[in-house]
Amino acid sequence: MDKLEVNSTIENLVIIGSGPAGYTAAIYASRANLQPLLVTGFSSGGIPGGQLMTTTFVENYPGFPDGVMGPELMDLMKAQAIRWGTKLIESDVSSIDVKKRPFEIKTLEGEIKANSIIIATGASANRLGIKNEELFWSKGISACAICDGATPQFRDAELAVVGGGDSACEEAVYLTKYGSKVHLIVRSNKLKASAAMADRVLANSKITIHWNTSVTEAIGNDWLEKIRVDSHNSKNKEIEVKGLFYAIGHTPNTSFLDNQISIDEKGYIKCNPGRPETSLEGIFAAGDVADSEWRQGVTAAGSGCMAALAAERWLTEKDLSITIKREQPEPEKSESLTEEEEETNEETFDFNSQWQKGSYALRKLYHESSKPILVIFSSPSCGPCHVLKPQLKRVINELNGEVQGIEIDIDKDQDIAKQAGINGTPTVQLFKDKLLKREWKGVKQRSEFKDAIKTLIK
Ligand SMILES: Cc1cc2nc3c(=O)[nH]c(=O)nc-3n(C[C@H](O)[C@H](O)[C@H](O)COP(=O)(O)OP(=O)(O)OC[C@H]3O[C@@H](n4cnc5c(N)ncnc54)[C@H](O)[C@@H]3O)c2cc1C
Numbered sequence: 001m002d003k004l005e006v007n008s009t010i011e012n013l014v015i016i017g018s019g020p021a022g023y024t025a026a027i028y029a030s031r032a033n034l035q036p037l038l039v040t041g042f043s044s045g046g047i048p049g050g051q052l053m054t055t056t057f058v059e060n061y062p063g064f065p066d067g068v069m070g071p072e073l074m075d076l077m078k079a080q081a082i083r084w085g086t087k088l089i090e091s092d093v094s095s096i097d098v099k100k101r102p103f104e105i106k107t108l109e110g111e112i113k114a115n116s117i118i119i120a121t122g123a124s125a126n127r128l129g130i131k132n133e134e135l136f137w138s139k140g141i142s143a144c145a146i147c148d149g150a151t152p153q154f155r156d157a158e159l160a161v162v163g164g165g166d167s168a169c170e171e172a173v174y175l176t177k178y179g180s181k182v183h184l185i186v187r188s189n190k191l192k193a194s195a196a197m198a199d200r201v202l203a204n205s206k207i208t209i210h211w212n213t214s215v216t217e218a219i220g221n222d223w224l225e226k227i228r229v230d231s232h233n234s235k236n237k238e239i240e241v242k243g244l245f246y247a248i249g250h251t252p253n254t255s256f257l258d259n260q261i262s263i264d265e266k267g268y269i270k271c272n273p274g275r276p277e278t279s280l281e282g283i284f285a286a287g288d289v290a291d292s293e294w295r296q297g298v299t300a301a302g303s304g305c306m307a308a309l310a311a312e313r314w315l316t317e318k319d320l321s322i323t324i325k326r327e328q329p330e331p332e333k334s335e336s337l338t339e340e341e342e343e344t345n346e347e348t349f350d351f352n353s354q355w356q357k358g359s360y361a362l363r364k365l366y367h368e369s370s371k372p373i374l375v376i377f378s379s380p381s382c383g384p385c386h387v388l389k390p391q392l393k394r395v396i397n398e399l400n401g402e403v404q405g406i407e408i409d410i411d412k413d414q415d416i417a418k419q420a421g422i423n424g425t426p427t428v429q430l431f432k433d434k435l436l437k438r439e440w441k442g443v444k445q446r447s448e449f450k451d452a453i454k455t456l457i458k
Contacts, residue, residue: 125143
C-alpha cells in the first residue's frame with residue numbers, strides 16, 4: 001500500500017507488528033468482522049513477518065509434524081489474515097499519541113486514527129558494542145547466522161558465535177554446515193539453551209565451547225580476521241575467525257511508545273498478569289514485546305488471540321466498533337503461496353522477461369541488454385530476501401519492464417557471488433552498460449530502488 005490517503009476514517013483496531021502475535025490477532029479480529037488494519041513494520045525493530053523470518057526450520061509449532069520453514073509459516077499466517085479481511089500497511093510506526101481518543105498513530109506512510117490498538121512489535125537482536133564492531137559489521141560480524149551463513153567468505157573458515165541460549169546453539173550448529181570449525185563463546189559456565197539444543201552442541205565435534213569468556217575486540221583489514229577475548233584464565237587471547245555471529249538476546253521494540261504506557265526496567269510492556277490489557281484502556285499488547293520469559297512463536301500467537309478477543313470485547317462494551325457485513329460467510333480461498341522458481345537455462349531464457357533466475361540469465365543480460373539490471377543475491381534460508389524479492393518484482397512491474405530483475409542464489413552460484421564481492425544476503429546490485437551503479441545491503445524501501453533506477457532510464 002502506498003501513501004495513506006488523508007482521511008477521517010477511524011479504524012476499529014490497529015495492530016502494530018506482523019510476527020505470530022500480530023497475525024494471530026489479525027486473524028481473530030478479522031473473523032470478528034472488525035476489519036483490522038495491520039502495520040507490518042519495515043526496518044525498525046525487525047522485518048515484516050518478524051523473527052521467524054530469520055530462521056530455518058521451526059520444529060515446535062503445532063500442526064507441522066515434519067517442521068516448517070520460518071518464512072513459510074509466516075506467509076501462511078499472513079495469507080490467513082488477508083483472507084479474512086485484514087488490511088496491511090508495510091511501514092514502521094514512528095509514534096503514537098495516546099492522549100487523544102481516537103488514538104493517533106504516525107507511520108512513515110501517514111497518520112492513522114484508531115479506537116483500539118494491539119502492540120505486537122516483538123524484540124530486536126542485541127549488539128555487543130565491542131571495539132571495531134561498526135567497522136566489521138557485515139564484513140564478518142552478523143546478527144543472523146541463518147541469513148548470512150552461506151556467504152562465500154565463511155565457507156571452510158573458522159567462525160564464532162557469541163551467546164549461550166537457544167539461538168546461539170542453533171546458530172552454532174547451523175554454521176558447522178559452512179565453517180570448518182565453530183567457536184561458541186559463552187559468558188558463563190553453562191548453556192541456557194533447552195536440554196535438547198545443548199545436547200546437539202555438546203555432541204558436535206566441530207563446535208568448541210569457550211566458557212566464562214567474553215569478546216572485547218574485532219580485528220582485521222578489509223574483513224574480520226580475528227577476535228580478542230578475555231576469560232577467567234587469560235586476557236587478550238586472540239582467536240582467528242572470519243565470522244562473528246551475535247546471539248545475545250533481544251531488546252523489546254517499545255521506544256516508539258515514548259513511555260506513554262507502563263513498561264518494565266528492560267522495556268517490556270507491563271500487562272495485567274496473564275492478560276493482554278496494558279496500563280491504558282483500549283491498548284493491548286501481545287507476543288515478545290510483553291513477554292520476557294517464554295518468547296516462542298506459539299506463545300506469541302496465543303497472546304495475539306487473547307489480545308484480539310479482549311479488544312473486541314472492549315470495543316463492544318464501549319460501543320465503538322463498526323463491523324463489516326460479509327456477502328459470503330466463507331471468504332474465497334487464499335491465493336497460492338510462493339512457489340520455488342526454476343533456474344533459467346538456455347532453453348527457458350527470455351531476453352524480454354522481467355524476472356529470471358541464475359547465472360545463465362545474468363551473464364546473457366549483463367553482456368547483451370541495454371536496460372538496467374537489478375540483481376538480488378539471496379540464499380535459500382534468508383527471510384529478509386523473502387521479504388525483499390516481491391518488493392523488487394513490484395518495482396520492476398511498476399517501471400513497465402524498463403529494468404530487468406535477476407535472482408542469484410549464492411548457495412548455488414558461489415563463483416558469481418564471490419566475483420560480485422557478496423558478503424551477506426540480501427544484497428542488491430544495480431547494473432547498467434556492464435557497470436555497477438548502486439549496491440544495497442538488507443531490506444530497503446521500494447522507493448530507494450525505484451528512484452535509483454529512474455535516474456538511469458531518464
Ligand atoms: C533465530 C530465531 C529462531 C527462533 N526459532 C523459534 C522456534 O523454532 N520456535 C518458536 O516457537 N520460536 C522461535 N523463535 C522465537 C520466535 O521467533 C518469537 O518468539 C516470535 O517471533 C515472537 O513473535 P512476536 O509476534 O511477538 O514478535 P516478532 O516475531 O519479533 O515480530 C515483531 C514485528 O513487529 C514489527 N515491528 C517492530 N517495531 C515496529 C514499529 N515501530 N512499527 C511497526 N512494526 C514494528 C516487526 O517488523 C515485526 O514484524 C526464534 C527466534 C529467533 C530469533
